[in-house]
Amino acid sequence: xxxxxxxxxxxxxxxxxxxxxxxxxxxxxxxxxxxxxxxxxxxxxxxxxxxxxxxxxxxxxxxxxxxxxxxxxxxxxxxxxxxxxxxxxxxxxxxxxxxxxxxxxxxxxxxxxxxxxxxxxxxxxxxxxxxxxxxxxxxxxxxxxxxxxxxxxxxxxxxxxxxxxxxxxxxxxxxxxxxxxxxxxxxxxxxxxxxxxxxxxxxxxxxxxxxxxxxxxxx
Numbered sequence: 001x002x003x004x005x006x007x008x009x010x011x012x013x014x015x016x017x018x019x020x021x022x023x024x025x026x027x028x029x030x031x032x033x034x035x036x037x038x039x040x041x042x043x044x045x046x047x048x049x050x051x052x053x054x055x056x057x058x059x060x061x062x063x064x065x066x067x068x069x070x071x072x073x074x075x076x077x078x079x080x081x082x083x084x085x086x087x088x089x090x091x092x093x094x095x096x097x098x099x100x101x102x103x104x105x106x107x108x109x110x111x112x113x114x115x116x117x118x119x120x121x122x123x124x125x126x127x128x129x130x131x132x133x134x135x136x137x138x139x140x141x142x143x144x145x146x147x148x149x150x151x152x153x154x155x156x157x158x159x160x161x162x163x164x165x166x167x168x169x170x171x172x173x174x175x176x177x178x179x180x181x182x183x184x185x186x187x188x189x190x191x192x193x194x195x196x197x198x199x200x201x202x203x204x205x206x207x208x209x210x211x212x213x214x215x216x217x218x219x
Contacts, residue, residue, distance in 0.1 A: 003024070003027045005024055005027070005195060006027060006028065006195055006200060007195070007198070008195075008196060008197060008198030009196055009198075010195065010196060012188050012192050012196075013028065013187055013188040013191055013192055013195070014188040014192070018181075018184065021184040021185075021188075022180060022181075022184050024184070024187070025180060025183050025184050025187060028187065028191060029183075033062060036061060036062075036080065037061050037062065040058070040061040041061075043058075044058035061080050062078060062079065062080055063077045063078045063079075063081075064077075064078065065078060068176065068179050069172040069173075069175030069176050069178075069179065070150075070153055070175050070178075070179065071146060071149045071150050071153055071178075071179055071182055072150045072153060072154070074179055075146060075150075083120065083123075087115075087116040087119055087120060088112065088116065090115055090116075090119055091111060091112030091113070091115035091116050092108075092112060094111060094112075094115050095107070095108040095111035095112050095115070096108065099111060110151065113147050113150060113151070114144070114147045116147075117143045117144055117146050117147040118140075118143070118144060118147075120143045121139055121140035121141075121142065121143030121144055122140065124139035124140075124142075124143065124190075125137060125139040125140045128193075128194065131194060131197060131199045132193055132194070132197055136193060137190075137193045137194070138189040138190040138191075138192070138193060139190050141189055141190075142186055142187075142189050142190035143190075145186050145189070146186075149182055149186075
C-alpha cells in the first residue's frame with residue numbers, strides 16, 4: 001500500500017495520530033535498512049571474491065534488533081557502526097586533551113556522547129542542505145536529540161536502581177515501546193523536509209521496485 005508520507009508534498013510523518021506515527025517508523029526504516037544491508041552484502045561479496053579482504057573484515061552491517069530496548073543500545077549496538085571509530089576519536093580528543101577530563105569519568109563519557117552526535121548531525125546536515133538548498137533541515141537537531149534522550153534514559157535508569165528496580169524482561173518490553181515511541185516522535189523532525197522535497201520517492205526507496213526497474217532496463 002502506498003504511504004503518502006514517503007512522497008513529495010505528502011503529509012508529515014507526524015500526521016494521523018500515534019498509531020500512524022508508529023507505522024511510519026517502520027515504513028521509513030525497513031526499506032532503508034534493506035537497501036543498506038544489500039549494499040553492504042554486495043560490497044562484501046565483491047571484496048572477498050576478489051581477494052581484497054577476508055570475510056572477517058565484513059561483520060553484519062546491523063546488530064540484532066533484540067538489543068533495541070534503549071536509545072543508547074539502538075545507536076550503539078543495533079544501528080550500523082561504520083563511523084564509530086571516527087566519532088569516538090574526536091570525542092576522546094576533546095574530552096581528554098582539550099578539556100582535561102579523566103578517562104572513564106562521567107564528564108568524559110557525556111562529552112564524548114554529545115560530540116559524537118554533534119559531528120554525526122553535521123555530517124548529515126551538509127548533504128541535507130545540498131538536497132534542500134536551504135538550511136531548514138532537521139538533521140542536526142535530530143542527532144543532538146539522541147544524546148539528550150540517552151542522558152534522560154540514564155537518569156531514569158539511575159533512579160530505578162536507587163529505588164531497587166532490577167533489569168527484567170518486563171522492563172525491556174517497556175524499553176522497546178519507549179524506543180519506538182521516541183523515534184515516532186523525533187523522526188519527522190529530520191525526515192519531513194527531505195520526504196516532502198521528494199528526496200526519497202518511494203519508487204527509488206523500495207528494494208523490490210528498484211530491482212524491477214533494473215531488470216526492466218537490463219532485459
